[in-house]
Amino acid sequence: MIIDFRLRPPYGGFVNLDVPYGRAGQWLPARLGVPFPPGAAQRSMELTLREMDEAGVTVGVVTGRAVAPGVSNDEIAELCRLYPGRFVGIASVDLSKRAEAVREFRRAVEELGLRGLILEPGMGMGPQPVDVDHGSLYGLYEEAQRLGVPVLFTLSLFVGPDIGYCLRNLVALDRLAGDFRRVSFVVAHAGWPYVEAALGLALKRPNVYLSPDLYGFDMPYADALFEAACGYLQDQYLFASAYPLYPLKPAVEKTAAGLRSDAVREKALHANAARLLRLEG
DSSP states (O other), rough: OEEEESOOOOOOGGOOOOHHHHHHHHHHHHHHHHOOOOOHHOHHHHHHHHHHHHEEEEEEEOOOOOOOOOHHHHHHHHHHOOOOTTTEEEEETTTTTTHOOOOOOOOHHTTTOOEEEEOOOSHHHHHSSOOOOOGGGGGHHHHHHHTTOOOEOOSSSSSSSSSSSHHHHHHHHHHHHHOOOOOOOOGGGGTTTOOOHHHHHHHOOOTEEEEEEESSSTTTHHHHHHHHTTTTTTTTTTOOOTTSSOOOOHHHHHHHSSSHHHHHHHHHHHHHHHHHHHOOO
């Protein structure tokens, strides 16, 4: 059983997002020299599920996005109900409405059955987005600790007002992970291109997980990520494709090839995510 920790199917509000379904989203696969998947290109859930089956992906982790046009938590929960056992939902909240954010997070987990929170403080907060350790966000982290669910961050060169936002927030996450040692934090895109800083952070903070997704295949630092995943990072590495930005089957094959043992592959492709999302048993 393979769990893909970042998969956005052609459902509901996802198809209205410029990334990954619009021109901007299709630009990146072309830039990386990989095809835009047929299921995404044809906006077909049937084809996407077939691509999942052909790649051996049993479960896709699907994240909401509160920034307009967005994908609501109710839409994510609806997707999970329509395709039972195939998707796990992660909540999002509108960080411009911080007084309501904790209540919506709690509702998404306790009433809708979503299993974590994604925060993208570099998006949708005006020209001066806050860093991940900003005090105004601590109520959300306290709620995550109470609920026992992980918090995901999207950190890469494309998030925030400039490329330095990514590096600055890896440093901020070091402080945050120290303040909330019982909360698991996931760095989607592994902070690319600041991968060495992310690897150091994950070594220092065992409650920080890295999910390199499309930046873990045929990209600078991919070898370093696989080397760490075979060593100290083996319990903190999460396979993801970032579908449709990367096709599912090549993502699985390249991850399996980069990991040196069946035991490590099992952790990266399944066990770590199952433990984090409480899907075990």
